[in-house]
Every structure is written in C-alpha cells, then in structure tokens.
Amino acid sequence: MKVIKHSGHVVPFDIEKLKRSLQKSGAAPDLIKECLELIQKQMYEGMTTKEIYKLAFAILKKASNGDAARYNLRYALQMLGPAGFFFEKFISRLYAAEGFKTRTNLTLQGKCVSHEVDIALKKENSIWMVECKFHSSREGASDVKVPMYILSRFNDLKVKQHTIFSGSESIVSCKIVTNNRFTKDAENFASCSGIELLSWDYPKDNSIKNKIDHGSLYPLTCLTTLTVAEKEKLLILDQILVKDLINDSKSLHKIGLSDNRIRNVLKEASQICKLI
Secondary structure, three states, X not given: OEEEOOOOOEEEOXXXXXXXXXXXXXXXXXXXXXXXXXXXXXXXXXXXXXXXXXXXXXXXXXXXXXXXXXXXXXXXXXXXXXXXXXXXXXXXXHHHOOOOEEEEEEEEEOOOOEEEEEEEEEEOOEEEEEEEEOOOOOOOEEOOHHHHHHHHHHHHHHOOOXXXXXXXXXXXXXXXXEOOEEOHHHHHHHHHHOOEEEEOOEOOOOOHHHHHHHHOOOEXXXXXXXXXXXXXXXXXXXXXXXXXXXXXXXXXXXXXXXXXXXXXXXXXXXXXXXXX
16 A cells, blocks of 8 residues: 655555654553554555544544544644744743753844844753754754854853853853654764754654653643644743643633633643643
8 A cells, every 4th residue: 555645655554663753652451452453454655644643543542532632743743833933932941841941032243243042951051052953844843054044153152251041151052853863874973063953753862852852841732622823822921831831831821711611622732741
C-alpha cells in the first residue's frame, strides 16, 4: 500500500511508524490496537499521511482527549505561529523549567550593528543567545544558511558587554531552535562551529519532543476542548502551557468560558499532564 507524504512523495505505508507515533501519545495498548485495526480497514492506495493522521486523531479523541492532545503535539507547535512570537515564549518556558533565567525579545548592540535576539538564557553566570526559526509548514526545514547567518550575528555580539540580566555581561554561546528540523548540512556546520541546535527530534535524546514529555510542558494549543480563537486569547494573556491553566484557571473565566466548559478544559489538561 502506497501513501502520499506532506511533501508529495509517495512511499510505502509503514504501520510500525504509525504504531510508534500512537505509543508516544501515551495511549493504552488496547486503544492503539483498535486504532491500527480501524485505520487499516479504511486505508486505500494513494491515501495521504494527513488523512491517516486525522483518522487516528479522531479515534483517539473519541476515547481520550488527553491521548488525542498529545498525539496532536507537533501540529500544536505550528499553532504557536504564524509569526512565531508565541513559539519563542514557549521555548523560553522549556529552558526556564531546566533552571535557566530567561529574557525574550531583546535588542542588543554588537560591535558593528544592533541585533534583535529572540531569547537570552543565563545559568551559573554563563549567558546564551537563542534564535528561534519558526516554520508554519510541516515540511519546512532550516538549512545550512541559518547557522551560518546566526554565527555571524553571535560573533558581532560576543565581543561586546551587555546589560541583559544584571550588570555588564558577555554572551558566551549560541543556540538555534526550530519547531521542525535542520538539514544534515546545518547540523554538521553547527557542530563544527560550536553552535547548539534544538529541533522537534534533534538531538535524539534531548529534543523539543523529549523536553515536553519529560516535564509535561505541553503547549495549550494542543487542547482539544478549546477553539482556535480561545487559544489565541489565552496566548495573548501569556498563558502558554497546559500547566498554566491547571495552576491558575482564572484566565479561562477571563475569556468567557462557562463553568461547565472550564471543568472540561481542566479535565483534559489534567489528562494531558497525566495528573488523573
């Protein structure tokens, strides 16, 4: 059976790959088995991977909003666009959960010109600059030109002292983050140049996906009990994570949700973070 990927490429259907993606959602083995059986019954030659994803999502959602939301995670990151401003805030929260002090949306003067810096991190008196490359399309990739360009900006900034967190500080290292992936040339150039990369699945054991799952740091855009408009309102109120709603549900009242809707949202939020 052949399927059509997001890129338009035609490839053989890989049921094991689908099974692994369902397992990553945290769904129970019986639900995964049921999902695979139902999808195989509805498969046809030339079906798109997008259609398969929608079918799997619908089956999971019928059984468990929490499992469906975790399965929806990569698309949820895309919903932090289109400009990527909320993606930058989300990445800042991932690093804050690891003990970094963070600041976002900075303008710093380099030796030659000024630069807009998406995120600055500080830990143990070391400061990193972080540049975020947001892609609104699933197929978008950051190629080698990205780390080459960011390296030149880092070199212009690192020779100057800055006031970011306190006093006179130097930027000692650079990270680049994308919600999709980097090309192999980009990975090789970054490794050679001492630049750290972070993407959906890179590095293998400490990727965005790993960081999210490890700390239950799910973006609220993965919630299935909220509309797109409601999610946008919450993001504007600086509610970025599902955990934010669990810790303080007042923002749900602020955007006009009824008590019954709020109970449903909080129930799903607890399921996503596996608190119930």
